[in-house]
Amino acid sequence: MTVLDDIIVGVKEEMETRSRLVSLAELKDRAAGAAPAHDAWAALGGPSSVRNDLKVIAEIKRRSPSKGDLAPIADPASLAVQYADGGASVISVLTEQRRFGGSLADLDAVRAAVDVPLLRKDFTVDEYQIWEARAHGADLILLIVAALSDAELAEYSALSHELGMNVLVETHTEEEIERAVAAQAKIIGINVRNLKTLDVDRSVFGSLAGLIPAGAVIVAESGVRGADDVSHYAAGGANAILVGEALVSDSTPRERITEFKAAGAAAIAVRN
Numbered sequence: 001m002t003v004l005d006d007i008i009v010g011v012k013e014e015m016e017t018r019s020r021l022v023s024l025a026e027l028k029d030r031a032a033g034a035a036p037a038h039d040a041w042a043a044l045g046g047p048s049s050v051r052n053d054l055k056v057i058a059e060i061k062r063r064s065p066s067k068g069d070l071a072p073i074a075d076p077a078s079l080a081v082q083y084a085d086g087g088a089s090v091i092s093v094l095t096e097q098r099r100f101g102g103s104l105a106d107l108d109a110v111r112a113a114v115d116v117p118l119l120r121k122d123f124t125v126d127e128y129q130i131w132e133a134r135a136h137g138a139d140l141i142l143l144i145v146a147a148l149s150d151a152e153l154a155e156y157s158a159l160s161h162e163l164g165m166n167v168l169v170e171t172h173t174e175e176e177i178e179r180a181v182a183a184q185a186k187i188i189g190i191n192v193r194n195l196k197t198l199d200v201d202r203s204v205f206g207s208l209a210g211l212i213p214a215g216a217v218i219v220a221e222s223g224v225r226g227a228d229d230v231s232h233y234a235a236g237g238a239n240a241i242l243v244g245e246a247l248v249s250d251s252t253p254r255e256r257i258t259e260f261k262a263a264g265a266a267a268i269a270v271r272n
């Protein structure tokens with residue numbers, strides 16, 4: 001069993017528990033009463049034909065299976081405000097509980113604190129989680145190609161769009177990019193961490209980004225330690241980066257984001 005399979009077993013168990021407390025019907029009511037979703041596609045520069053800056057998706061991440069506890073986040077809301085002040089285009093909130101220490105309570109706290117689009121970052125394997133995301137104010141959800149069949153990818157993308165949300169479709173191999181493109185994904189992430197082994201290989205980004213058709217927003221996920229990694233991803237074709245650990249473990253995340261955006265824009269100016 002891969003790490004990914006193992007995580008999904010836990011995700012399903014926890015979803016079972018939640019769905020006994022809150023029925024799908026109840027979630028649908030809550031989703032209907034939620035404020036309309038923000039346009040994450042626009043926030044990531046999707047509609048513009050000239051994309052000359054690097055967007056930052058800043059993540060609230062407490063823990064990871066590879067590194068254990070990353071940083072004590074006493075107040076996710078105030079961290080999110082710092083992210084927004086630094087110029088994050090989207091804020092990602094990890095809600096997976098067992099391995100990442102997240103929760104929907106974190107998502108609620110962040111939703112109440114900022115007006116930027118929110119990504120509910122979880123292992124989506126059931127329609128229930130998509131309704132849940134919208135009911136809790138998410139604007140974008142993550143779909144991991146390695147965890148889904150083509151039919152599920154199509155079905156979950158369609159439901160997300162119906163609810164006014166966007167999807168970030170995560171890939172790690174050439175074949176997964178082909179599947180994401182076939183599912184008409186407009187926001188495609190390349191995770192340099194292999195979720196089956198947890199190994200990070202930053203060179204994966206540069207070798208796969210060129211396979212993504214023009215028009216899509218390309219997100220480099222994982223492995224940003226500092227501005228050099230940001231420049232590397234931007235030079236390799238990234239329109240956005242998704243950063244967790246480097247931000248949660250920094251005492252001045254706001255300045256960090258500003259620095260990453262500057263490094264990204266400089267590398268893109270050379271690229272174009």
Ligand SMILES: O=P(O)(O)OC[C@@H](O)[C@@H](O)c1c[nH]c2ccccc12
Nearest residue numbers: 191221222223224242243244245246
């Ligand atoms: O902390 P990092 O190396 O900056 O990585 C962030 C993000 O890419 C990573 O958390 C991630 C990418 N895809 C995921 C899927 C599920 C959980 C987590 C992830």
